[in-house]
Amino acid sequence: MSEVKNVLSLHGISKFFPGVKALDNVSFDIRPGEVHALVGENGAGKSTLMKILAGLYNPDQGNIIHQDKHVKIRNPLEARTRGILLIHQELSLSPELSVAENIYLGAWPTNFFGVLKKRKLNKDSLIALSAMGCDFGPKVRVGSLSIAKRQMVEIARAQAFNANVVIFDEPTASLTDTEKEQLFNTIRELKARDVGIVYISHKMDEIFEIADRITVLRDGTVQGTVHTKDTNINLITKMMIGRELNTFFTRANSEIGSEVLRVEKLCRKGEFENVSFSIKSGEVLGLYGLIGAGRSEVAETIFGVRKADSGKIAWMEKEINFPTPRQAIDMGLCLAPESRKEQGLVLNMSGKNNVTLPHLVKYSNYTVMDWRRELATFEKYREVLDIKTTGADQEVVQLSGGNQQKFVLAKWLCNEPDLLILDEPTRGIDVGSKSAIHALIAGLAEQGLAVIVISSEMPEVLGVSHRILTMSEGRLNGEFSGMEMTESNLINAVSQHLEQTA
Numbered sequence: 189m190s191e192v193k194n195v196l197s198l199h200g201i202s203k204f205f206p207g208v209k210a211l212d213n214v215s216f217d218i219r220p221g222e223v224h225a226l227v228g229e230n231g232a233g234k235s236t237l238m239k240i241l242a243g244l245y246n247p248d249q250g251n252i253i254h255q256d257k258h259v260k261i262r263n264p265l266e267a268r269t270r271g272i273l274l275i276h277q278e279l280s281l282s283p284e285l286s287v288a289e290n291i292y293l294g295a296w297p298t299n300f301f302g303v304l305k306k307r308k309l310n311k312d313s314l315i316a317l318s319a320m321g322c323d324f325g326p327k328v329r330v331g332s333l334s335i336a337k338r339q340m341v342e343i344a345r346a347q348a349f350n351a352n353v354v355i356f357d358e359p360t361a362s363l364t365d366t367e368k369e370q371l372f373n374t375i376r377e378l379k380a381r382d383v384g385i386v387y388i389s390h391k392m393d394e395i396f397e398i399a400d401r402i403t404v405l406r407d408g409t410v411q412g413t414v415h416t417k418d419t420n421i422n423l424i425t426k427m428m429i430g431r432e433l434n435t436f437f438t439r440a441n442s443e444i445g446s447e448v449l450r451v452e453k454l455c456r457k458g459e460f461e462n463v464s465f466s467i468k469s470g471e472v473l474g475l476y477g478l479i480g481a482g483r484s485e486v487a488e489t490i491f492g493v494r495k496a497d498s499g500k501i502a503w504m505e506k507e508i509n510f511p512t513p514r515q516a517i518d519m520g521l522c523l524a525p526e527s528r529k530e531q532g533l534v535l536n537m538s539g540k541n542n543v544t545l546p547h548l549v550k551y552s553n554y555t556v557m558d559w560r561r562e563l564a565t566f567e568k569y570r571e572v573l574d575i576k577t578t579g580a581d582q583e584v585v586q587l588s589g590g591n592q593q594k595f596v597l598a599k600w601l602c603n604e605p606d607l608l609i610l611d612e613p614t615r616g617i618d619v620g621s622k623s624a625i626h627a628l629i630a631g632l633a634e635q636g637l638a639v640i641v642i643s644s645e646m647p648e649v650l651g652v653s654h655r656i657l658t659m660s661e662g663r664l665n666g667e668f669s670g671m672e673m674t675e676s677n678l679i680n681a682v683s684q685h686l687e688q689t690a
């Protein structure tokens with residue numbers, strides 16, 4: 189067999205952070221025109237490896253060979269000029285700048301006097317955008333675009349800089365199915381132009397749909413590289429977590445008690461209307477719908493982050509005014525939001541402090557913090573959720589994406605609420621920890637908590653819920669329990685409006 193040429197290869201890469209060996213003698217290569225998936229548990233080292241390629245971190249050991257030359261990639265601009273582009277787990281655009289300014293950020297075309305050539309900037313950007321079939325122009329402010337469109341802008345950078353390697357770090361976490369299909373089409377186009385692609389995801393079905401080869405990382409070491417056609421999901425999962433995974437979901441075997449929350453005809457203009465439902469203690473209620481259906485908006489309105497236009501709310505069978513978030517927390521209602529970066533965590537604070545932050549009164553006698561109790565709580569959830577951190581004082585900004593998400597959960601769990609709303613609780617979480625979180629949800633319900641699980645993952649809602657509400661386009665349009673909780677019933681319910689408008 190003739191030797192396949194690599195566009196980029198890494199040899200013996202190691203990277204240390206204080207207290208952590210993030211990468212240990214890792215070798216990895218990318219061929220032109222292939223999609224090479226990189227998988228592994230939360231904290232395995234995937235993002236770190238890719239940040240080295242993108243010039244964000246320098247390796248402590250090892251070599252990088254790019255287009256047959258030994259190279260050092262000292263900073264992001266150097267990576268970009270070489271044609272290596274990283275599309276981040278947390279997007280990295282500047283919301284205040286225009287699309288065109290973002291595409292060419294750090295390399296704006298200027299004339300002899302250093303003045304920005306705006307017309308050229310916009311013209312070149314338009315070419316890159318139209319090549320991808322984008323329906324927005326170069327002058328739009330990035331802050332006004334949806335996540336999917338922002339991602340398109342990042343990919344347009346790849347076109348504009350004539351990239352030869354494009355790295356996607358969990359690109360589909362916040363995309364709808366249609367947007368995901370668009371993204372996959374773009375990836376196929378990049379492939380056809382011989383670009384080498386790295387694809388990081390925790391979604392195995394996506395990996396098996398798009399990847400040619402798969403490399404598995406565990407605790408910073410490579411477990412192996414295999415061709416997708418020679419393997420299967422079980423084998424890859426086993427390589428990732430070192431054991432067979434029990435994929436059975438755990439539904440809470442709880443006693444359903446009295447009503448905890450009831451909402452009636454909840455409305456918010458342009459977001460949702462006439463939302464009515466109730467939930468009892470010990471019950472796990474699934475709220476299923478596609479991204480953008482209005483589920484998070486409903487949750488945030490109940491929790492007091494958004495203001496209802498009209499509707500009623502009752503807590504423990506008594507009608508109340510809509511609470512502020514502080515009042516909600518104090519009465520025993522918590523919301524673990526989906527977006528950890530914007531709503532969930534104070535990134536430059538320690539894990540321990542993040543967990544107890546909303547509950548300071550509980551952990552202090554009004555003036556003095558009870559450090560020992562705070563630490564005990566931290567340790568408890570670190571163990572239950574298997575959080576990978578060097579210790580209670582490590583800042584959460586240093587943690588991997590999935591481990592940050594686990595802290596968002598810990599923060600709300602430790603308040604021991606009566607009702608817990610979890611918005612996409614396992615987004616960005618690896619397969620092993622997913623089942624741990626499902627078991628945790630069941631355990632909480634068995635202790636008498638009411639839990640609302642908002643999820644776009646069908647197996648997840650079907651697996652953990654006692655009852656499921658479906659939502660699309662801002663309206664609840666189905667309720668299922670027992671034998672009626674089937675995949676086809678849920679799909680039919682959320683696609684009703686599509687048939688009506690077709």
Ligand SMILES: Nc1ncnc2c1ncn2[C@@H]1O[C@H](COP(=O)(O)OP(=O)(O)OP(=O)(O)O)[C@@H](O)[C@H]1O
Pocket residue numbers: 205206208210228229230231232233234235236237277576577585586587588589590591616
């Ligand atoms: N800047 C940093 N300082 C200290 N430690 C870090 C830093 N960046 C990453 N780490 C640590 O390196 C390890 C690998 O993290 P990395 O982000 O690469 O994981 P990952 O495989 O991308 O996980 P996830 O699936 O959760 O995104 C983790 O233990 C993380 O805490």
Ligand SMILES: [Mg+2]
Pocket residue numbers: 234235236277357588589590
């Ligand atoms: Mg990561």
